[in-house]
Amino acid sequence: MNDTFSARGSILIAGVTTIDGSTADIAIDETGTIVAIGDDARGAIDADIIIDGSERLAIPGLVNTHTHAAMSLLRGYADDMLLQDWLSQKIWPLEAHLSGDDVYAGTRLACLEMIRSGTVAFNDMYFFMDRAAAAVDEMGLKATLAYGFIDLGMEDKRETEIRATEALVRRIASLNNPRIRAAVGPHSVYTVSLAGLSWCAGFAKEQNIGIHVHLSETGKEVTDCLAQYGKRPAHLLDDCGCLTTRTVAAHCCWLDESECRLLGQRGVHASHNPASNMKLAVNRAMPCHWLKQYGAGLTLGTDGCSSNNNLDLFEEMKFAALLQKFAWNSPTLLPAGEVFTMATAGGARALGTGPGTLAVGAPADIALLDTRAVCNTPLFHADSNIVYACNGGAVRTVLCQGRILMHEREVPGEEEIIREAAAAAHALVERAGDEG
Numbered sequence: 001m002n003d004t005f006s007a008r009g010s011i012l013i014a015g016v017t018t019i020d021g022s023t024a025d026i027a028i029d030e031t032g033t034i035v036a037i038g039d040d041a042r043g044a045i046d047a048d049i050i051i052d053g054s055e056r057l058a059i060p061g062l063v064n065t066h067t068h069a070a071m072s073l074l075r076g077y078a079d080d081m082l083l084q085d086w087l088s089q090k091i092w093p094l095e096a097h098l099s100g101d102d103v104y105a106g107t108r109l110a111c112l113e114m115i116r117s118g119t120v121a122f123n124d125m126y127f128f129m130d131r132a133a134a135a136v137d138e139m140g141l142k143a144t145l146a147y148g149f150i151d152l153g154m155e156d157k158r159e160t161e162i163r164a165t166e167a168l169v170r171r172i173a174s175l176n177n178p179r180i181r182a183a184v185g186p187h188s189v190y191t192v193s194l195a196g197l198s199w200c201a202g203f204a205k206e207q208n209i210g211i212h213v214h215l216s217e218t219g220k221e222v223t224d225c226l227a228q229y230g231k232r233p234a235h236l237l238d239d240c241g242c243l244t245t246r247t248v249a250a251h252c253c254w255l256d257e258s259e260c261r262l263l264g265q266r267g268v269h270a271s272h273n274p275a276s277n278m279k280l281a282v283n284r285a286m287p288c289h290w291l292k293q294y295g296a297g298l299t300l301g302t303d304g305c306s307s308n309n310n311l312d313l314f315e316e317m318k319f320a321a322l323l324q325k326f327a328w329n330s331p332t333l334l335p336a337g338e339v340f341t342m343a344t345a346g347g348a349r350a351l352g353t354g355p356g357t358l359a360v361g362a363p364a365d366i367a368l369l370d371t372r373a374v375c376n377t378p379l380f381h382a383d384s385n386i387v388y389a390c391n392g393g394a395v396r397t398v399l400c401q402g403r404i405l406m407h408e409r410e411v412p413g414e415e416e417i418i419r420e421a422a423a424a425a426h427a428l429v430e431r432a433g434d435e436g
Ligand SMILES: C[C@H]1O[C@@H](n2cnc3c(O)ncnc32)[C@H](O)[C@@H]1O
Pocket: 068, 087, 091, 092, 095, 125, 126, 127, 148, 187, 214, 217, 276, 303, 304, 307
């Protein structure tokens, strides 16, 4: 088994079921690229490792386009609250006591949870992101990491945030790990000044990197933005240059139709986070139908573990499909195939990790599901089972760029990761005093 995880050779997944119901071999070369799919694929390589694909369904690895990975340490710390109260009374006071070691432990726990539920890539915004990068480097996933830029309109704080953002970008460049990218992370229009937003846009353009921002999560955000600036949040972000093809905008719940058109025109990727939105009762669902109509990218995210409270994108796919139907009053909205595309190709396009499909030339970012699991029985339409019946527990094996991260539900080092994260979480809450 240890050989399976450490080996860097070519891999053949033999006789696996694909999403269209056919059976195929998938050949992966030493660089982690899919080089052949089909009946004749086994001839394409001299495989170092053969994975038995019988009783397995191969899907592209899932992509989580909005999370705060290290918030896994805050799972269950503060539930059942309004967003503003939750942030200002519970989360931000606790985060004031965070250390780099906490972020390392929490990000490792998050990576473990994502691997165990079939996620291969994620878009993260948090603090001490050099330590998040170290965790991702070890765990083997792909990630785009942004420092959460919050200046609260204060010039001296803005300077601090600028320096922290620049330092992270330098640090990630120095890692020289193609799986890990940097982005700029202006938190939102209610926590970042216009000068801060404009700096973020300019720096992201100069560095040719992504922008990761919360957008129109609550009605209050829109009302306050209109009162302060005389325009809605998406238009304000656009004035500052933050809406680009490299931008992932999380939540987007309260966008009106003109803002959806604007996101489409700018080629922005919207990240739908239905579990967090329902839990925090933001009271409106992202208008996927308008965003689709105007050509914006549609993707899926979990948000952090404190508002979800897990990182299972299978659950998120189901929530998305159900919430869209319920909120916009139509059972035909967001069918299974579309929400599956959001969680795979849509996310991969947003983060630039590949096509997010199983195709020759694509990176071998693959999850193998158990076709004999209860949730896959019967298996008439794979996308229906994936979205409506399964959760991440159906995932047996995960590959990222051809490296095996989990095999038959074993992830190396799992017990130590859990033990250290639990200790870090308890110590953090203790340090913070009685806020827990
Ligand atoms: C990076 C900062 O963002 C905070 N955060 C986590 N979840 C949300 C959310 O749903 N809306 C706004 N801000 C959020 C996180 O605690 C960090 O402080």
